[in-house]
Amino acid sequence: MTGVLPDTRLRRLVAEGAVAAERDVDEAQVQPASLDLRLGRVAFRVRASFLTGDATVADRLSDFEMHRIDLTHGAVLEKGCVYVVPLMERLKLPPQVSAVANAKSSTGRLDLLTRCITDGGTEFDRIPLGYEGPLYAEICPRSFSVLVRPGMRLNQIRFREGHAELDDVSLAALHGRVGLVDGEAVIDDGLGFSVDLRPAKGSLVGYRAKPHTGLIDLDRIGHYEPSDFWEEVHTRDGRIILDPGAFYILVSREAVTIPPTHAAEMAPYVAMVGEFRVHYAGFFDPGFGWAEAGGSGSRGVLEVRCHEAPFVLEHGQIVGRLVYESMAAMPETLYGREIASNYQGQGLKLSKHFRALRN
Numbered sequence: 276m277t278g279v280l281p282d283t284r285l286r287r288l289v290a291e292g293a294v295a296a297e298r299d300v301d302e303a304q305v306q307p308a309s310l311d312l313r314l315g316r317v318a319f320r321v322r323a324s325f326l327t328g329d330a331t332v333a334d335r336l337s338d339f340e341m342h343r344i345d346l347t348h349g350a351v352l353e354k355g356c357v358y359v360v361p362l363m364e365r366l367k368l369p370p371q372v373s374a375v376a377n378a379k380s381s382t383g384r385l386d387l388l389t390r391c392i393t394d395g396g397t398e399f400d401r402i403p404l405g406y407e408g409p410l411y412a413e414i415c416p417r418s419f420s421v422l423v424r425p426g427m428r429l430n431q432i433r434f435r436e437g438h439a440e441l442d443d444v445s446l447a448a449l450h451g452r453v454g455l456v457d458g459e460a461v462i463d464d465g466l467g468f469s470v471d472l473r474p475a476k477g478s479l480v481g482y483r484a485k486p487h488t489g490l491i492d493l494d495r496i497g498h499y500e501p502s503d504f505w506e507e508v509h510t511r512d513g514r515i516i517l518d519p520g521a522f523y524i525l526v527s528r529e530a531v532t533i534p535p536t537h538a539a540e541m542a543p544y545v546a547m548v549g550e551f552r553v554h555y556a557g558f559f560d561p562g563f564g565w566a567e568a569g570g571s572g573s574r575g576v577l578e579v580r581c582h583e584a585p586f587v588l589e590h591g592q593i594v595g596r597l598v599y600e601s602m603a604a605m606p607e608t609l610y611g612r613e614i615a616s617n618y619q620g621q622g623l624k625l626s627k628h629f630r631a632l633r634n
């Protein structure tokens with residue numbers, strides 16, 4: 276059966292030792308179509324980000340390590356620095372299974388660039404068929420310094436067998452059956468995603484990270500005051516100008532649906548990659564936005580960073596696309612009501628570490 280492996284198969288991968296860990300895998304790590312990965316006990320501060328090519332991460336660390344930080348009692352990862360953290364999980368994948376990792380949504384919303392690296396890896400986050408070896412997270416806090424501890428879950432991994440991606444014809448057919456977006460679907464190499472700069476009420480369209488803020492302890496949920504870390508972005512004319520280097524949280528104009536038979540990943544919109552980057556966290560779970568799982572009206576959160584020159588972003592401009600994949604089987608549990616999900620039914624929403632916003 277080809278497709279993305281659901282929760283039931285993830286438990287089996289763990290039971291069979293294809294995913295092993297120095298501390299038993301916790302049931303809370305198992306998501307509908309992905310497994311959360313946990314930070315180990317040490318972080319290496321490195322000079323620069325790297326891929327391993329034909330070497331191992333351990334070999335590369337001996338070249339690039341500046342110092343080592345014990346995370347046991349909590350430690351700060353500083354804004355602007357690059358760290359490599361061995362993860363608790365390691366893989367011994369069956370030959371027909373490959374994997375892809377991604378930052379969790381809460382990690383992306385904090386502008387913590389987090390990518391997975393492997394021994395012999397030539398790409399971030401892509402793990403080849405049958406990979407056997409350790410996993411590492413490369414973490415670069417871009418806007419805020421963060422306090423981390425062993426066991427924290429900053430990124431996640433999806434496993435798949437065979438080719439599961441929907442081409443545009445199959446995507447259009449799926450949209451015809453279940454309605455993947457409200458309004459007109461723009462289908463061109465995935466489902467186009469546009470930005471909402473004309474809110475139904477008021478003029479608040481997003482948030483921009485403040486410089487020189489305090490520290491965020493990633494275990495503190497609903498704790499921080501948004502205004503200590505974020506400036507509100509308002510507009511009444513359906514456009515904003517992005518400042519190069521600044522980080523914004525915006526929201527999609529479309530409410531999106533991921534039916535239980537599918538999973539999706541947010542990908543950049545090719546025409547715009549030179550101007551801005553729109554996703555740091557890209558996995559969308561089966562059941563996200565699905566009415567039966569309490570998800571009607573769920574929008575996608577856009578994490579936007581503009582590159583070289585100030586750029587005018589207009590309401591309805593396409594900024595990203597959702598690439599849909601078939602599940603190998605339906606998950607037992609969907610994103611939303613049945614598990615403690617933070618972003619089902621969301622509109623414009625900061626990460627779960629902040630107090631609720633008036634929306």
Ligand SMILES: Nc1ccn([C@H]2C[C@H](O)[C@@H](COP(=O)(O)OP(=O)(O)OP(=O)(O)O)O2)c(=O)n1
Pocket residue numbers: 306378379380381382383541554555556557558559560563574575576577578610615616617618619
């Ligand atoms: N750029 C993104 C990426 C994801 N999501 C949505 C779709 C996902 O199904 C949901 C949850 O994503 P994660 O599992 O990555 O997030 P967390 O684990 O941080 O949240 P939760 O605690 O709710 O599982 O957030 C989003 O709105 N915008």
